[in-house]
Amino acid sequence: MTPSRHFALIPAAGVGARMGAECPKQYMPLAGKLMLVHVLDTFASCPSIAHTYVVVSKEDGYIDEALAGAKHLADRVTVLHAGGPTRHQSVLNGLHAMRADATDNDWVLVHDAARPGLTGELIDRLIGAVKNDPVGGLLALPVVDTLKRGNAEGRADATVPRDGLWAAQTPQMFRYALLRTALEKATEVTDEASAIETLGLKPKLVEGSPRNFKITLPHDVALAELHLKGNP
């Protein structure tokens, strides 16, 4: 049996509404490089990753210029103009588009373009922890803050017990056929692990890193640049 390969699938078809930038946030410059190019470089530099697929919106007008400035990625990245109305749909469309290249048992690591702080070490940590797992898994961080449930008046209604709570990150790593089936069956989910869970399976939680946070709001940019300047 041929050994399973590892493919990266990068959903990058969002508009970045909460960021409110002039361009979709994945095309914002961070520490001298576009956010998306940070992510593509990390996977391209990782020997464990056979190839990277990036899902952009069908009307994306930025990707060609972004990759024109990153010609070293030409043989390591395939652009799929297959973005959908939601992240779930973009990922599923991407899986369909890469079908010819992947076997059912190949691993797919789905990673947000909005998480440029990912490192090769974190990729290898996830692959090492999950490669023999029957389900798959994801990077995540144990919740360390006390959590409050707020009400409509902006006051704390209750404290939510944090024992056993983790904040999901990406990559989320599952075998091609299982992931595609799960996403086809699930109603709208916010991450791949949720779709796997709806099959009654329990993805493995692998500790990630605070630097691998998702850039969502304007104040996230400065923090991301601190991380990326320190360790691009």
Ligand SMILES: Nc1ccn([C@@H]2O[C@H](COP(=O)(O)OP(=O)(O)OP(=O)(O)O)[C@@H](O)[C@H]2O)c(=O)n1
């Ligand atoms: N229809 C969508 C929506 C999101 N994404 C991607 O999913 C990742 C995480 O989503 P999020 O941080 O929510 O990005 P946006 O949807 O762009 O942000 P916003 O919700 O503020 O518009 C991002 O890399 C984004 O590009 C996608 O590929 N397709």
Ligand SMILES: C[C@](O)(CO)[C@H](O)COP(=O)(O)O
């Ligand atoms: C996939 C994810 O990054 C895990 O935390 C998160 O669910 C993405 O949420 P978003 O609303 O699409 O940013």
